[in-house]
Amino acid sequence: MCPSSRYNGANGVIVRVCPPSLYRSIVPQLAVLLKSCIDSNITMNFLQPFSLEDASEFWLAAEERVIQGKELVMIAQEDTKEPVTEIIEGSGEPSNDMTHDPSTQPPVVLGCVILYLAQTPNAKHRGEVGKLIVHQEHRKRKIGKMLLDCLEDEARKDGRTIIILDTQTGSGAEKFYEHIGYCKVGVIPDASLAPDGKRYTSCTFFYKKL
Numbered sequence: 001m002c003p004s005s006r007y008n009g010a011n012g013v014i015v016r017v018c019p020p021s022l023y024r025s026i027v028p029q030l031a032v033l034l035k036s037c038i039d040s041n042i043t044m045n046f047l048q049p050f051s052l053e054d055a056s057e058f059w060l061a062a063e064e065r066v067i068q069g070k071e072l073v074m075i076a077q078e079d080t081k082e083p084v085t086e087i088i089e090g091s092g093e094p095s096n097d098m099t100h101d102p103s104t105q106p107p108v109v110l111g112c113v114i115l116y117l118a119q120t121p122n123a124k125h126r127g128e129v130g131k132l133i134v135h136q137e138h139r140k141r142k143i144g145k146m147l148l149d150c151l152e153d154e155a156r157k158d159g160r161t162i163i164i165l166d167t168q169t170g171s172g173a174e175k176f177y178e179h180i181g182y183c184k185v186g187v188i189p190d191a192s193l194a195p196d197g198k199r200y201t202s203c204t205f206f207y208k209k210l
């Protein structure tokens with residue numbers, strides 16, 4: 001038995017890896033977060049119009065990889081001081097004596113991030129950041145930093161020694177990553193189409209050695 005990871009912040013927020021058994025129940029909330037980014041014209045793979053169904057489709061397509069442990073989804077939620085569900089190692093299921101634990105109910109998700117654990121034989125030391133999103137009303141509460149701290153700890157636990165990511169050049173996220181100590185590598189100009197389809201956006205690459 002091993003308890004699921006839990007990170008408490010002074011901001012009244014906890015961050016933890018979403019147990020595979022809870023994943024499907026939080027997909028609607030993850031979809032709201034993703035849709036809000038596309039609606040705000042933040043470059044994140046998709047174009048407008050982008051419905052909640054489209055967003056859910058993205059998250060549901062990841063479910064199998066989440067169950068297989070190839071992707072970990074970190075979530076932030078308000079700290080309700082409830083005990084954390086224990087996960088039976090390997091099964092991804094809540095242990096029997098925790099069946100009525102309220103923390104097995106879908107939490108209200110304030111933010112999320114995906115840790116992609118590279119699977120190719122030459123990249124088992126590498127993790128990649130995806131879909132770091134903090135709810136608009138909860139930004140600048142250190143939630144983004146907590147999510148990345150959790151992501152880095154989980155990557156270390158899996159033997160990963162480097163984290164890589166890319167983000168929209170000139171965005172708040174670019175400033176955020178620089179501010180929290182990620183190393184900027186360079187910019188690919190006009191790498192992606194913005195969600196509104198009206199212009200190309202450049203892409204800045206970052207890494208951090210763990």
Ligand SMILES: CC(C)(COP(=O)(O)OP(=O)(O)OC[C@H]1O[C@@H](n2cnc3c(N)ncnc32)[C@H](O)[C@@H]1OP(=O)(O)O)[C@@H](O)C(=O)NCCC(=O)NCCS
Pocket residue numbers: 037042131132133134135138139140141142143144145146166167168171172173175176179180
């Ligand atoms: C980028 C994002 C995740 C940051 O989350 P957040 O919870 O607001 O960030 P935090 O509160 O943890 O900020 C940590 C530090 O970074 C700084 N920071 C955060 N956003 C910043 C910005 N736009 N510009 C400059 N600094 C910023 C904070 O001031 C804080 O600094 P401090 O510790 O010295 O006070 C959030 O703005 C977001 O969801 N953006 C939209 C989605 C997106 O672009 N995601 C990136 C995809 S790759």
